[in-house]
Amino acid sequence: MNTTEAETTTVDVEIRVPAERKIRTPRAKTVVVAVAAPEPDPNAASYFALNRLLAMAQRYRSQGKLREALEMCWEITDDYPDSPAAAAAKITLLELATAYENNGAPRMARSIFERLAALEE
Numbered sequence: 001m002n003t004t005e006a007e008t009t010t011v012d013v014e015i016r017v018p019a020e021r022k023i024r025t026p027r028a029k030t031v032v033v034a035v036a037a038p039e040p041d042p043n044a045a046s047y048f049a050l051n052r053l054l055a056m057a058q059r060y061r062s063q064g065k066l067r068e069a070l071e072m073c074w075e076i077t078d079d080y081p082d083s084p085a086a087a088a089a090k091i092t093l094l095e096l097a098t099a100y101e102n103n104g105a106p107r108m109a110r111s112i113f114e115r116l117a118a119l120e121e
Contacts (some may be wrong), residue, residue: 050076050085057092070096070112077119090116 057072073089073096080086093112101109 046080047083047085050080050083054085054088054092057089061092061096066096066099074115081119090119 053072053076057069057076060066060069060072069092073093076083076089077086077093093116097109097112097116100106100112
C-alpha cells in the first residue's frame with residue numbers, strides 16, 4: 001500500500017423522523033439531520049378550530065349575514081365559555097347588538113344584550 005493513499009470507507013446513513021432537514025456539506029453531497037418533532041399540544045386543535053369558527057362568524061358579519069354570525073358566536077360562547085375565542089365572540093355579539101339597535105331593531109338588540117348579561121351571572 002502506498003503511504004500517500006488513505007483507506008476510506010463510505011457509509012450512507014439516512015435517519016427519518018417526522019421532520020427532517022437536508023444540509024449540504026463540502027465533503028458529502030447530502031447529510032440528513034433529524035429534527036425531533038414537538039409533542040402535539042392536545043389543546044392546539046381545539047384552539048385552531050375555535051379561531052376558525054370565530055373567523056367564520058366575523059366573515060358572515062362582514063357579508064351582512066347577521067343571523068349566521070349570531071348563531072356561530074352563540075355556539076362558541078355556549079360550548080366553550082372559558083376560551084379566548086368565547087371572549088372575542090362576546091365582543092362580536094355586543095357589536096352586532098349595537099348594530100341592530102342603531103338600525104331600528106331594538107328588540108333583537110335587547111335579546112342579545114340580555115342573553116350576554118345572563119352569561120356573566
